[in-house]
Every structure is written in C-alpha cells, then in structure tokens.
Amino acid sequence: MATRGKKLLDLALLLLFFAGLLGMFLPRWLHEGLGVLLLAGLLLHLVANEAYFRTLRKNLRGASQRVNLANIVLLAGSVLALALSGAALAGWLPLGAGANWRAWHLGASVAALVLLFLHLLRHGRRYIRGRRFAFLAGAGFLLAAVSFFGLPYLDRWYHTVVVDPAALVEGEKAALPGRVLTVYFSRVGNTNFPEDADAVSGASLMRDEAGELIGNAQMIAAMAQSVAGGDQAAILTAVKYPANYGETTRQAKKELERGTPPSWRVFPRVNPATYDIVILVYPLWWGTMPPAVAAFAAEEALTGKTIIPIVTHGGxxxxxxxxxxxQQTKARVEEPLTVYSSDIPVARQAIADYLKKIREKM
Ligand SMILES: Cc1cc2nc3c(=O)[nH]c(=O)nc-3n(C[C@H](O)[C@H](O)[C@H](O)COP(=O)(O)O)c2cc1C
Known part of the structure; x- marks a missing residue:
C-alpha cells in the first residue's frame, strides 16, 4: 500500500477508535457498526504493515524493539477482547450467559486506549514532527490518564453495587397536588434471576445489604414515591425475560418489532382512574419505552391524567x-427526568428538584 494510503488508513482508524469510545452516547447500531469497521480497518493495517512482521527477527535486536513488539501484542490482545466481548454483547456469538461482557468490553477499551497511546508515541513521528507531535502526545497522554482515572466513576460496571435502599430513599419531600400513583417497570420483577445473578450494574442491577436484587427503575420509583407521596405499583409481565442481559435485549427487540406487548398486569392491583398524577418510571429499551409500559400508557383509565415520566438509561x-x-396515551405528558444508570444511588435530590419544578407549574 502506498504511504499516502497507509496514512489515510491510520487516520481513519484513529477516528473510528475515538468514535467507538463515545459508544455509550451513540445509538447501539452505530456503535456496533463502528466496531466492525474498526476491526476490518485494523486487519488492513496489519496487512499494510506486513513488512514489519516479515523482518521481525531483525526488528527484535534492541530492548526498545522488544518493548514495541510487546506493546503491539498487548494491543492486539485488548482489541481481540474488545471484539469478542462486543460480539457477545451484541448477541452475535453464543459466548455464555454468566460472564459480565460489559465489564470486559469497558476494561478492554481502556487497555486499548492506553496501549494505542504508547503505539502512537512510537510511530506517530512518521506523520507528525516537532511541536505538533509533542502537543498531540501530551493531549493523548491526558486523554489516556483521564480514561484510566475515570474508572472509579465507572466502578458500577465492575463491582456489585450494594445499596441501603432505606437510607437512599430518605430526604426532602415535595408532595404533589392530587392523588399520586408511582408506576414502574424494571428488569427486576420481570426476570427469573438465579440466586447468584450477576449484579454488576452494567447489567442494570443492585443488591441491598441482605442480598436482594433491586432494579434501577425500581429504586427510582421508591425515591419518587418518597418525594411525592401516594401509592406505588409495578408493571409485571406474565412471561418473564431471560436472566441474561443480551438475551433480554434481543427478546425486547423482537417484541418492539412485532408491536404486540407481552401480557402484563399492574401489581398491586390499582385503578389508575382513581389518581390524578401518575409518575411513570421505566428504563429506556432500544431508544423507547418497554412494550408493557407503552401498553400501560395506552389504558383508557389514564385519559385526562398527568404522566410525569422518569427514564433510566445507559446513555x-x-x-x-x-x-x-x-402518541400512545390520552394523558398529558410532562417533560421527563432522565437518570443515567450509574447515577441511580445518588439520584434522590435530582428527583426531588425535578418534582418540585413540576409542582410549581401545576
Ligand atoms: C432490553 C434493553 C434495551 C436497552 N436499550 C437501551 C437503549 O436503547 N439505550 C440506553 O441508553 N440504554 C438501554 N438499556 C439500558 C437500560 O435502559 C438501563 O440499564 C436501565 O437503567 C435499566 O433499568 P432497570 O434495571 O430498571 O431495568 C437497555 C436495557 C435493556 C434490558
């Protein structure tokens, strides 16, 4: 491949890598597409640089050459882990239900970022020299360091989150005018989880100190009810979703495409017609609400009521x-509050502030 072609390919790879890192904020299909393109581009990069591997023996004489090769091997390993965990998350490979592929995917992407930075530090001089190289190397170092030390924030993706629901739920009150019902839909309650279910919250779960699983929307609903008062109920589907996160996403996708919700009920049995306000808490599923939530919202009993939506999401x-x-409901729908899944344990104040604002408008 001509040098110009190689340069363009390397630049495209770099852009693809950083676009992929923004994956949490992109639609899933785009993130997956970028991942496939990145992988194809990396294979091309290897082919384009095959001369390096042909002359490997000669290239391994000095210590710095050996460090360079070790870096390349580790980088390739982290890219492989990234690809396999990504394929498992997308449901393209039957790689087993137990492993926490999200944690693997995130860990591999941070490792790849740091190793890529070292790789660029060694080879980047081919393309950019002098001050610009020093500037870019500094910026790259900063980015790698921020990602590395930002990990504690992403802690939820790595460790089981144990919370004390009673303590989290306590706080400022903002009783809403009228009769209030908080209705939520969560994976917990709609999934037959095994005793030892992976509760790393990348899979959207928390546990209380007694080991009971708590769903994200479930926790938010408890907070919202504590703020606003009134009653609480859960939307439960008759057929449960698979315990495996990836399988749930696939089943959900099929349901959304089919357009027919699974059979569902509200528990405990309440009549929404006897309330004025419904705080509706649900997780974002494939960019919209879960089918059973849409079916609940379409109930005639909600005609003329006010729905206050709180959405939990993964980005x-x-x-x-x-x-x-x-479109679905005959109720009046307020502007929503959104809560990122890692922020659930600290969302109480945001929920109180949001409900106070809504109250002022009422
Ligand atoms: C089937 C399914 C689809 C999802 N789709 C999205 C999505 O499109 N965008 C997003 O940001 N998060 C998505 N998520 C992540 C959830 O919205 C997030 O983890 C939420 O906090 C889960 O709440 P829960 O524990 O109450 O179920 C999805 C999760 C599942 C299970």
Whole structure:
C-alpha cells in the first residue's frame, strides 16, 4: 500500500477508535457498526504493515524493539477482547450467559486506549514532527490518564453495587397536588434471576445489604414515591425475560418489532382512574419505552391524567420514548427526568428538584 494510503488508513482508524469510545452516547447500531469497521480497518493495517512482521527477527535486536513488539501484542490482545466481548454483547456469538461482557468490553477499551497511546508515541513521528507531535502526545497522554482515572466513576460496571435502599430513599419531600400513583417497570420483577445473578450494574442491577436484587427503575420509583407521596405499583409481565442481559435485549427487540406487548398486569392491583398524577418510571429499551409500559400508557383509565415520566438509561437519555408516550396515551405528558444508570444511588435530590419544578407549574 502506498504511504499516502497507509496514512489515510491510520487516520481513519484513529477516528473510528475515538468514535467507538463515545459508544455509550451513540445509538447501539452505530456503535456496533463502528466496531466492525474498526476491526476490518485494523486487519488492513496489519496487512499494510506486513513488512514489519516479515523482518521481525531483525526488528527484535534492541530492548526498545522488544518493548514495541510487546506493546503491539498487548494491543492486539485488548482489541481481540474488545471484539469478542462486543460480539457477545451484541448477541452475535453464543459466548455464555454468566460472564459480565460489559465489564470486559469497558476494561478492554481502556487497555486499548492506553496501549494505542504508547503505539502512537512510537510511530506517530512518521506523520507528525516537532511541536505538533509533542502537543498531540501530551493531549493523548491526558486523554489516556483521564480514561484510566475515570474508572472509579465507572466502578458500577465492575463491582456489585450494594445499596441501603432505606437510607437512599430518605430526604426532602415535595408532595404533589392530587392523588399520586408511582408506576414502574424494571428488569427486576420481570426476570427469573438465579440466586447468584450477576449484579454488576452494567447489567442494570443492585443488591441491598441482605442480598436482594433491586432494579434501577425500581429504586427510582421508591425515591419518587418518597418525594411525592401516594401509592406505588409495578408493571409485571406474565412471561418473564431471560436472566441474561443480551438475551433480554434481543427478546425486547423482537417484541418492539412485532408491536404486540407481552401480557402484563399492574401489581398491586390499582385503578389508575382513581389518581390524578401518575409518575411513570421505566428504563429506556432500544431508544423507547418497554412494550408493557407503552401498553400501560395506552389504558383508557389514564385519559385526562398527568404522566410525569422518569427514564433510566445507559446513555441514550429519554430517546424517542417521550414522543412515543405522547402518541400512545390520552394523558398529558410532562417533560421527563432522565437518570443515567450509574447515577441511580445518588439520584434522590435530582428527583426531588425535578418534582418540585413540576409542582410549581401545576
Ligand atoms: C432490553 C434493553 C434495551 C436497552 N436499550 C437501551 C437503549 O436503547 N439505550 C440506553 O441508553 N440504554 C438501554 N438499556 C439500558 C437500560 O435502559 C438501563 O440499564 C436501565 O437503567 C435499566 O433499568 P432497570 O434495571 O430498571 O431495568 C437497555 C436495557 C435493556 C434490558
């Protein structure tokens, strides 16, 4: 491959890598597409640089050459881990239900970032020299360091999150005018989890100190009820979702495509017609609300009521769910509050502030 072609390929790879790192904020299909392109580009990069591997023996004489090769091997390993965990998350490979592929994927991406930085430090001089190289190397170092030390924030993806629900739920009150019902839909309650279910919250779960699983939307609903008062109920599907996160996403996708919700009920049995306000808490599923939530919102009993939506998500915010909700329901739908899944344990104040604002408008 001509040098110019190689340069363009390397630049494209770099851009693809950073676009992929923003994956948490991109639609899933785009993130997956970028991942496939990156992998194909990396294979091309290896082919384009095959001369290096042909002359490997000669290239391994000095210590610095050996460090360089070790870096390349580790980088290739982390890219492989990235690809395999990504394929497992996307459901393209039957790689077993137990492993926490999200944690693997995130860990591999941080490792790849640091190793890529070292790789660029060694080879980047081919393309950029002098001050610009020093500037870019500094910026790259900063980025790698921020990602590395940002890990504690992403801690939820690595460790089981144990919470004390009673303590988290306590706080400022903002009783809403009228009769209030908080209705939530969560994976917990709609999934037959095994005793030892992986509760690393990349899989959207928490545990209380007694070991009971708690869903994200479930926790938010408890906080919202504590703020606003009134009653609480859960939307439960008759057929449970698979304990495996990836399988749940696939089943959910099929349900959304089919357009028919699974059979569901509200537990405990309440009549929404006897309330004025429904705080509706749900997780974002494929950019919208779960099918059973859409079916609940379409109930005649909600006609003329006010729905206050609180959406928990893995980076997609409220997605299209509010537009879909407004189409689906005969209730008045307020602007939503969105809560990122890692922020659930600290969301109490944001929920109180949000409900106070809504109250002022009422
Ligand atoms: C089937 C399914 C689809 C999802 N789709 C999205 C999505 O499109 N965008 C997003 O940001 N998060 C998505 N997530 C992540 C959830 O919205 C997030 O983990 C949420 O906090 C889970 O709440 P829960 O524990 O109450 O179920 C999805 C999760 C599942 C299970």
């Amino acid at each position: 997609g915010g409220a997605g299209d769910s509010i537009a879909d909700l407004r």
